[in-house]
Amino acid sequence: MLPMSIGEIIFQEMVRHPKDIAQISEPEGTVLLREDLLENSMRIATFMRNLELTQSDFVGIVAGNSVHISAVAYACLFNGFALNAINPAYIADIIESLYQITQPRLIFCDGDVYDKVKAATSKLNVKLVSMRNHPEGVITIQEVLQTKVQGEFKPNPLKDKNPPMAILSTSGTTGTPKAVVLTNNIKVLSGFTYLTTCDVQYTASSLDWASGLWATITEAVYSTKRIISEKPLDPTETLKLFEKHQVTWFIQSPAQAAAIVSCPYFEEANLQSLRYYLVGGGRCTKEVFKKLQRKLNRNCINFAYGSSELGSIGSINWHFDEKPNSVGRPCPGYKFKIINGEGENLGPNEEGEVCINKGCHWPGYYGNPEATALAYKDNWLHSGDLGYVDDDGFVYIVERKKDLLKYQSNKYYPHELEELISRMPGVVEACAFGIWNVENGDEAAACILRKPDVQLTEQEVIDYVAQHAITQYLRLHDGCLIVDSLKRSPNGKTNRAANKEHYIKVKGIKIVT
Numbered sequence: 001m002l003p004m005s006i007g008e009i010i011f012q013e014m015v016r017h018p019k020d021i022a023q024i025s026e027p028e029g030t031v032l033l034r035e036d037l038l039e040n041s042m043r044i045a046t047f048m049r050n051l052e053l054t055q056s057d058f059v060g061i062v063a064g065n066s067v068h069i070s071a072v073a074y075a076c077l078f079n080g081f082a083l084n085a086i087n088p089a090y091i092a093d094i095i096e097s098l099y100q101i102t103q104p105r106l107i108f109c110d111g112d113v114y115d116k117v118k119a120a121t122s123k124l125n126v127k128l129v130s131m132r133n134h135p136e137g138v139i140t141i142q143e144v145l146q147t148k149v150q151g152e153f154k155p156n157p158l159k160d161k162n163p164p165m166a167i168l169s170t171s172g173t174t175g176t177p178k179a180v181v182l183t184n185n186i187k188v189l190s191g192f193t194y195l196t197t198c199d200v201q202y203t204a205s206s207l208d209w210a211s212g213l214w215a216t217i218t219e220a221v222y223s224t225k226r227i228i229s230e231k232p233l234d235p236t237e238t239l240k241l242f243e244k245h246q247v248t249w250f251i252q253s254p255a256q257a258a259a260i261v262s263c264p265y266f267e268e269a270n271l272q273s274l275r276y277y278l279v280g281g282g283r284c285t286k287e288v289f290k291k292l293q294r295k296l297n298r299n300c301i302n303f304a305y306g307s308s309e310l311g312s313i314g315s316i317n318w319h320f321d322e323k324p325n326s327v328g329r330p331c332p333g334y335k336f337k338i339i340n341g342e343g344e345n346l347g348p349n350e351e352g353e354v355c356i357n358k359g360c361h362w363p364g365y366y367g368n369p370e371a372t373a374l375a376y377k378d379n380w381l382h383s384g385d386l387g388y389v390d391d392d393g394f395v396y397i398v399e400r401k402k403d404l405l406k407y408q409s410n411k412y413y414p415h416e417l418e419e420l421i422s423r424m425p426g427v428v429e430a431c432a433f434g435i436w437n438v439e440n441g442d443e444a445a446a447c448i449l450r451k452p453d454v455q456l457t458e459q460e461v462i463d464y465v466a467q468h469a470i471t472q473y474l475r476l477h478d479g480c481l482i483v484d485s486l487k488r489s490p491n492g493k494t495n496r497a498a499n500k501e502h503y504i505k506v507k508g509i510k511i512v513t
Helices: 006-016 034-050 069-079 092-102 111-120 210-221 235-245 254-262 286-295 369-375 414-422 458-468 496-507
Strands: 021-026 030-033 058-062 082-085 106-109 127-130 164-169 179-183 200-202 225-229 249-252 276-279 301-307 312-316 335-339 352-357 380-389 395-400 405-407 410-412 427-437 441-450 479-483
Touching: 006 034, 006 069, 006 210, 021 034, 021 210, 030 034, 034 069, 058 069, 058 092, 069 082, 069 210, 069 225, 082 092, 092 111, 092 164, 092 179, 106 111, 111 127, 164 210, 200 210, 200 235, 210 225, 210 249, 210 301, 225 235, 235 254, 249 254, 254 286, 254 427, 286 301, 286 414, 335 380, 369 380, 395 414, 405 427, 414 427, 414 441, 414 458, 427 496, 441 458, 441 496, 458 479, 479 496
Parallel strands: 021 225, 058 082, 058 106, 082 164, 106 127, 200 225, 200 249, 249 276, 276 301, 441 479
Antiparallel strands: 021 030, 164 179, 301 312, 335 352, 352 380, 380 395, 405 410, 405 441, 427 441
């Protein structure tokens, strides 16, 4: 007999707490009780069943957060259909290439991107449903919610042992996005078992982010209250949302954390309700963490390590005071190892590639066995991140393996420059990279995001680095560029490759190899 699916667990828990508030949607303030959300989910699930979809079919989602987005996800999980979420900001070519792999028969998308999605999927036999801002003449989510539920509704049991639960795309920071398979496995709850019915969850992440999927699932499994906002993350509005709804749980990327602590309202905001402030998805500078420490109860700050490939949080730091730069110890059932270039295991405090074994099989990248073989070997996921494990078993992430810079035989990481620049008054965030020079190798450069009310020149940044660096080679040898905004991937991560490309274009640099 197969174990209960995530959909069956969610259904069971939603039935148990019918009168609890499940969701409050901003800015309109729409409140859904669990019985309301369950009813909506069952209606959408029935609509899917009426289309005669099977558990081998995928349901596409190209939409941000809105009132009914969670119900769409739960409907997929109730039926055992894998949801295939793609960020609405992706260009049509990427949407087309990703959906050519999974070939969904049904796609829920925002009306703003309806025409783009329709054009990108013109070669597929697919039905489109608009989630909001509906164009004329299209099927809307409100029409789908009119579907009658016949008889006693029950979630479909899974027919296979390890079927896909979701397909997410990689961030695209290291090349063309790939379709990551997440299996229907209880380990998706790893790192969240502390949540209770008293918690109020919020994240700006949509379903195409791993963190957005985690929030959607844990909201239902642990019967928390979820705050949904249709607006993109704005630091001031986010802080006011915390105060208004007494948010207890929040997860965001390092770039978003930098924006939050640099916001003028941060100092006066009342954040006493926060019990869990999770930062993950990249490296966070010490300056950002120091500002968070001064404002928040230190015990509520947690640095986590997870990824789309893991489908869960692999480690979490519950001891931020003692190990402020660590992503913590492995979560139960997870193993970490550090290997060198020859694949040999390294000892404590020795730096190498971080590999993770989550104790269950990972199917890999859907439709891409070559990429899967490179990333997944003997049940170990090779992350592409460089890091080490200290004597106490705490994991540290240093940098992406491919981002290592080499200047005149001196090796260092971009984050060393970013940490230094971020200490400069008036700087919100920096993104450093190497510009290739035949004689010197990687000559460092950086794009600098400053506070709006601060006057800052490129030469001042270059001089600051030269005055405060502890080595002679740690310099902005190629220079820097002051920008109004950094280039980011659709999931909010700072995109090093895109910032480098922008820098080269603005500076008129011709790369000679």
